[in-house]
Amino acid sequence: MSSSRATLMQVAERAGVSLASTSRALHGTGASQAMVDRVRTAAAELGYSPDVIGRSLRMKRTFQIAFAVADIGNPVYVEMLTAIHEVLAPHGYRVVVMSTGPTVGTTVDLVRSLGSGFVDGLIVSPLRTDDALVEAIRQAPVPVVVIGRSLENIDSVSTDSAAGLGQAVAHLVEIGRRRIGFVNGPLDTTPGAARQRGFDAATSATTFAGDHTETERADDFTVAAGLAAARRLLARDPEVGPFDAVVAANDLLAIGVIRAAGELGLSVPRDLAVTGMDDTEIGRVFQPSLTSVSLGSADRGRAAAQLVLDRVGDVVEPAQQIAIGPHLVVRESTAPPRAADVAGPPASKEKSAR
Amino acid sequence: MSSSRATLMQVAERAGVSLASTSRALHGTGASQAMVDRVRTAAAELGYSPDVIGRSLRMKRTFQIAFAVADIGNPVYVEMLTAIHEVLAPHGYRVVVMSTGPTVGTTVDLVRSLGSGFVDGLIVSPLRTDDALVEAIRQAPVPVVVIGRSLENIDSVSTDSAAGLGQAVAHLVEIGRRRIGFVNGPLDTTPGAARQRGFDAATSATTFAGDHTETERADDFTVAAGLAAARRLLARDPEVGPFDAVVAANDLLAIGVIRAAGELGLSVPRDLAVTGMDDTEIGRVFQPSLTSVSLGSADRGRAAAQLVLDRVGDVVEPAQQIAIGPHLVVRESTAPPRAADVAGPPASKEKSAR
DNA sequence: CCAGAAACTGGAAACGTTTCCAGAACAGAA
DNA sequence: TTCTGTTCTGGAAACGTTTCCAGTTTCTGG
Numbered sequence: 001m002s003s004s005r006a007t008l009m010q011v012a013e014r015a016g017v018s019l020a021s022t023s024r025a026l027h028g029t030g031a032s033q034a035m036v037d038r039v040r041t042a043a044a045e046l047g048y049s050p051d052v053i054g055r056s057l058r059m060k061r062t063f064q065i066a067f068a069v070a071d072i073g074n075p076v077y078v079e080m081l082t083a084i085h086e087v088l089a090p091h092g093y094r095v096v097v098m099s100t101g102p103t104v105g106t107t108v109d110l111v112r113s114l115g116s117g118f119v120d121g122l123i124v125s126p127l128r129t130d131d132a133l134v135e136a137i138r139q140a141p142v143p144v145v146v147i148g149r150s151l152e153n154i155d156s157v158s159t160d161s162a163a164g165l166g167q168a169v170a171h172l173v174e175i176g177r178r179r180i181g182f183v184n185g186p187l188d189t190t191p192g193a194a195r196q197r198g199f200d201a202a203t204s205a206t207t208f209a210g211d212h213t214e215t216e217r218a219d220d221f222t223v224a225a226g227l228a229a230a231r232r233l234l235a236r237d238p239e240v241g242p243f244d245a246v247v248a249a250n251d252l253l254a255i256g257v258i259r260a261a262g263e264l265g266l267s268v269p270r271d272l273a274v275t276g277m278d279d280t281e282i283g284r285v286f287q288p289s290l291t292s293v294s295l296g297s298a299d300r301g302r303a304a305a306q307l308v309l310d311r312v313g314d315v316v317e318p319a320q321q322i323a324i325g326p327h328l329v330v331r332e333s334t335a336p337p338r339a340a341d342v343a344g345p346p347a348s349k350e351k352s353a354r
Numbered sequence: 355m356s357s358s359r360a361t362l363m364q365v366a367e368r369a370g371v372s373l374a375s376t377s378r379a380l381h382g383t384g385a386s387q388a389m390v391d392r393v394r395t396a397a398a399e400l401g402y403s404p405d406v407i408g409r410s411l412r413m414k415r416t417f418q419i420a421f422a423v424a425d426i427g428n429p430v431y432v433e434m435l436t437a438i439h440e441v442l443a444p445h446g447y448r449v450v451v452m453s454t455g456p457t458v459g460t461t462v463d464l465v466r467s468l469g470s471g472f473v474d475g476l477i478v479s480p481l482r483t484d485d486a487l488v489e490a491i492r493q494a495p496v497p498v499v500v501i502g503r504s505l506e507n508i509d510s511v512s513t514d515s516a517a518g519l520g521q522a523v524a525h526l527v528e529i530g531r532r533r534i535g536f537v538n539g540p541l542d543t544t545p546g547a548a549r550q551r552g553f554d555a556a557t558s559a560t561t562f563a564g565d566h567t568e569t570e571r572a573d574d575f576t577v578a579a580g581l582a583a584a585r586r587l588l589a590r591d592p593e594v595g596p597f598d599a600v601v602a603a604n605d606l607l608a609i610g611v612i613r614a615a616g617e618l619g620l621s622v623p624r625d626l627a628v629t630g631m632d633d634t635e636i637g638r639v640f641q642p643s644l645t646s647v648s649l650g651s652a653d654r655g656r657a658a659a660q661l662v663l664d665r666v667g668d669v670v671e672p673a674q675q676i677a678i679g680p681h682l683v684v685r686e687s688t689a690p691p692r693a694a695d696v697a698g699p700p701a702s703k704e705k706s707a708r
Numbered sequence: 709c710c711a712g713a714a715a716c717t718g719g720a721a722a723c724g725t726t727t728c729c730a731g732a733a734c735a736g737a738a
Numbered sequence: 739t740t741c742t743g744t745t746c747t748g749g750a751a752a753c754g755t756t757t758c759c760a761g762t763t764t765c766t767g768g
Contacts, residue, residue, distance in 0.1 A: 019718080023756060373724095377726060
């Protein structure tokens, strides 16, 4: 915390040239070599570094992009953040992280606050959406890119999580599971609604070969909520026989489901196959590792960052709707029983095993 | 993305008063009620919101704080970020996330770049530290708070991870473990070095009751590295008998260790007790849940945020060194064998199990 | 050697805000 | 009524930068 910083004016005086020339020299545009040298050394001697605020005021660019999510702790958002950062940083953009909380109201406030001009663009992934939010985004004074849901006339990067859920169901059926439970999150959220649609569509199709399906709803998308919901679900075994598979709307919920299964002495995947969604790190390292529908979090983050980057450039084109295809990643939690599993360490009680 | 934003000047014209009065009216300082009303309505009609860049230029405050870490993906840093955000946001501060990468050089660059004045303060948690970095921090034009290591004359929030490691070792000895391995991360990192010191001190104390100790070093603090290191460690059983406990320098490493144990058919905690460090969410939900030394990530984040907040205020005091005490959280991965475990089927090889 | 073009330079304005300063209006007291 | 003190208001400067514009110098070709 030393003496206050040198200004361009001081560099100019030290170099004995005008302010304008100093600025040009430092940018290398239209200045003689002699001028550049003089100014460079003067700047170096003073330890000058340009003030981004002054520059922003003049250029009307902040070189900052905001990333707003409901909950920074969610691994999905962390992956997005990492990807966004990777794309933006090389272009000289800083990333401002904002938290919207779970309600739509604060998200609207946040979008409105863009009027104060602290960022050149916003990437937002709203958990819930309403008309006010859509309207606020349309009116926003800077480019806004929405992750998670495709919206009319708004730049967005979405994924078909309904289809993704279909993939999970199809996979379970394929490995012979017939009584499939679904642990979803809150229905009034964008992902919750989409995934419910996906499950309903997949299990009501005429080609669906299952015997029984049932949905239980968790209070939010966390392990604890998943555990509670799974307890409820598994407690009421359907008449046709116990559940042999559970689809979870989320990796965290899936982990809750596996814990609940453990409490009941059920072995995963032997007695109960479990699928998650989001393909997070935590699911990858969990034991058993989690079969999960990847929604391309990193890809979505990258795409959104690229989109906002295009927009803050001059490119003015109709709003783009980018879609990232979901794909299933099969791991241990739905693997057919291997030798290791049968002989294996999970020292849990031997159960009927269907 | 509507027409360009209204300025204070335009509000002033609309209200038919001077610029100065307009500013005062909006801040509620020294303006008549009539004036306030007029200006307020004019502002509302124009949908005015103040430009933070103009304000920053004049006030020499950006109302932004940077948080810089090596890797945003690490759950520890995510917890800190959340806590920092919680403290700062209510005071009107935005959080800019920066990534330093693993090398010390880029961290130095980052600290130097504070000269461009885009934030009022910095919270940094460097993985590695050298003289250049310390010097850069001392010279920094804005307050810098270091998380992770106590440094002379620099504000810092640290924790005694060496002592924390001692707690883990003590706990293992207490539950009867005698042959204790240590899976550490790179020694040239701040946490790696501290934890090695802690392990060495704890296991070489005259009161230490163990039979054998050994260290294996992972390439970094990840699950994959932990798995590889644990394989190496467990492959070379000491002469006095197989390891019955492993201390990991980190929850992620600990999970790697547990996976390695699984590969060898060892049951955790019966055959091998495992402890982690950092007390992360992932460790809490893992199966078995992880005994871990909490280093108070959230607390450290909060304390650092509070400290930087004090500093950007006028408070000029000698640098503060805040220490957060580590504490052990015992969970399943070191639990004494419970009925369920003992009564369980001899699915895995019966091992010494003392 | 000169005209014109090209390259370079400096003055000044502009970006949007806060705040110092001085002046004006107004109130209360003598 | 006049004086003093308080409250309110407007002009203007300042924060640090980029860039337009016009003026000056240097180069090039005839």
